Amino acid sequence: MAAVDDLQFEEFGNAATSLAANPDATTVNIEDPGETPKHQPGPPRGSGREEDDELLGNDDSDKTELLAGQKKSSPFWTFEYYQTFFDVDTYQVFDRIKGSLLPIPGKNFVRLYIRSNPDLYGPFWICATLVFAIAISGNLSNFLIHLGEKTYHYVPEFRKVSIAATIIYAYAWLVPLALWGFLMWRNSKVMNIVSYSFLEIVCVYGYSLFIYIPTAILWIIPQKAVRWILVMIALGISGSVLAMTFWPAVREDNRRVALATVVTIVLLHMLLSVGCLAYFFDAPEMDHLPTTTATPNQTVAAAKSS
């Protein structure tokens, strides 16, 4: 057993020296609060409760609350405070993106991937990429659709970049804000086991938008059916990530409120994608099929102009 002296709270630097002085002693060494959640063995759980624990994060919620408080201890006007939001490695960002693309039923994105380390890198750069993907793909798609039209003059449509940026960044920040406010309000009325911080909600929303980047690129294909199938697939994937994340946060509540919340989340998501498709991508018109049905005069004129 350790002597009484060794059970006193040690300074960071002294752990090594006290171990060197007394190798049999036990020292408590809290080195990096950010690392500790990953190394928690956790109490042995019954197999039936595992799924619930993953969803609710009951066992480690106390510890992670404490550690989250420890992490963000710098005042908000210092640079170090904001550095805590970028404390991710490359493989972690890739894992989170992968988690947003492959929603596993029963697994909560926040508990599984974010684990009290929400980052702002993913949401910010995914939104930036999405803005340019939509603007550039829309421009390309319009160019390809109107190719060969005599009256069409190509323009880069640069204005649309700022419009896209406004829409996407507003969605990525304001909807989480509204959702967080709503969840806080419901939390004050009904005791929910699971509650998310604002940054975790921003993080989930940001990563859930990743699927729209390849979708926007594939929207260049000027076929209505293809575009709508893509909308459905993307909505299915990101909608299910969001639904599975927020269902545990509202399911303790009144049944109708819970359902309404999840349905609203998915509906807003659909509104975003359909709105972007409608605004940035011109409809492939019917009279743009190859001019096989055109009269001989028109085909001669078309041949001269190309």
Add this chain to the structure above:
Amino acid sequence: MAEAEESPGDPGTASSRPLMRDLKAVGKKFMHVLYPRKSNTLLRDWDLWGPLILCVTLALMLQRDSVDSEKDGGPQFAEVFVIVWFGAVTITLNSKLLGGNISFFQSLCVLGYCILPLTVALLICRLVLLADPGPVNFMVRLFVVIVMFAWSIVASTAFLADSQPPNRRALAVYPVFLFYFVISWMILTFTPQ
């Protein structure tokens, strides 16, 4: 920093000698960008003259004709300026937030100087556009822009990658890729009226 006195047979006046020195420094950095090696010149003696010259050149040549301004045309002068500087500042902030040990102005300097290949691409594109338009014309421009885009990325990564811890290097380099991609897109889609 003018010198107190000058000898009668001096080739330059007191005010042009520091100017020549600055111009030479800028030119030397241009050479370092065109032939990127792992040297510290860009980082140690940073300056923002080169990026300013390049950005102004880019913005002047990319801006659409205000007389013939269509509603959804290319970018205005101010828009190009804002994109380049705002983009460079954002990338620098991102790099510092991820824990890089490069200073703010050093990073701006590197990002600004590495626009040089893309500016050259724009000049070439303008010359190519004087010929008759068509798919061959477009292919040539596309090829030039792609090559210069790759050159910019390689040049800036050579300088910036070392300042990041290895487990976050990709996170710091990706925004640079996005930045030069957007500039390349603006150059490629440039259509004079």
